[in-house]
Amino acid sequence: MESIQKVDITIIGGSFSGLSAALSLVRSLRKVLVIDSEKPCNANTPASHNFTTHDGKPPGEIRTLALNDLNHYPNFQLMIGEVLSIEKVKSGFLLRGNGFTDVQTDKIIFATGLKDVLPDIPGFFPSWGKSVIHCPYCHGYENIGNTTGLWMNEDGIFEHSKFLNHWSKELTVYTNGPIQFSKEENSKLEKEGINIVSEAVKALIHVEGQISAIQLVSGKKIPIQALYARLPMVQHSKLPEQLGCKLLPSGHIEVSNFYETSVPGVCAVGDMASMFRSVAHAVHSGNIAGAMLNRSMILS
Numbered sequence: 001m002e003s004i005q006k007v008d009i010t011i012i013g014g015s016f017s018g019l020s021a022a023l024s025l026v027r028s029l030r031k032v033l034v035i036d037s038e039k040p041c042n043a044n045t046p047a048s049h050n051f052t053t054h055d056g057k058p059p060g061e062i063r064t065l066a067l068n069d070l071n072h073y074p075n076f077q078l079m080i081g082e083v084l085s086i087e088k089v090k091s092g093f094l095l096r097g098n099g100f101t102d103v104q105t106d107k108i109i110f111a112t113g114l115k116d117v118l119p120d121i122p123g124f125f126p127s128w129g130k131s132v133i134h135c136p137y138c139h140g141y142e143n144i145g146n147t148t149g150l151w152m153n154e155d156g157i158f159e160h161s162k163f164l165n166h167w168s169k170e171l172t173v174y175t176n177g178p179i180q181f182s183k184e185e186n187s188k189l190e191k192e193g194i195n196i197v198s199e200a201v202k203a204l205i206h207v208e209g210q211i212s213a214i215q216l217v218s219g220k221k222i223p224i225q226a227l228y229a230r231l232p233m234v235q236h237s238k239l240p241e242q243l244g245c246k247l248l249p250s251g252h253i254e255v256s257n258f259y260e261t262s263v264p265g266v267c268a269v270g271d272m273a274s275m276f277r278s279v280a281h282a283v284h285s286g287n288i289a290g291a292m293l294n295r296s297m298i299l300s
Contacts, residue, residue, distance in 0.1 A: 010105040017270030017282035018111030019066040024290025026073040044129035112237035123204030130209035140167035146225035259289035
């Protein structure tokens, strides 16, 4: 029978927020284990932007650099696998899963992120993160002057459209079916000169993720180069909720200013616990959570 590995802190999720927390903690002399399933939400994205010193680098390259930093510390360990269950025990938590032996840990940091729910439309998935994008701070500058659309059909559409118009002065809204937002918002969009296409979409025409047109069910093709998409999101992992972590109405994990969840000894970082979805914020949240978790362990 294999022995149980014992560590101070286990970080579930090895992208930017998780690795940032790990760096704070290994430098605080903690024995840290990161368990990563290697399923980042930005896997399709060719370049990350708006992160100082790394602007324009592929996300995978930034992650490699972060791991290179961590591998200098003997108290850091990375395991590739998936946590399937977490059990509360007297000494903390017992983790079981695929790809690693059972782990007994004093504290847990969740860094499992959110998962975008993409529509089942041909061309959408291969274009996601390339020319179908979610954030103007991440991709807006690179698409200035491009024929731009917004994939959205819900309340708040006028505010979001006006916001995106800062980067693209000619914006078309694609609702992919009958309008679901208020008549008042519809009127505001018309007054702002924002075109609305409510016909259902058949496919996104693209070459290796770079879209060139939206094809409607009628067969009509509308030229386009960039499409912002406001999509529903869910927690990538159900483990935090199963462990008892409270969720906000938005679906994010409820955390304190120091990223502590409602379950003692458990933190959550990155976009799973915040509306901000950027590399810079992910690194920030991990850094704060790691430092403050170490402080609470010292003072407890």
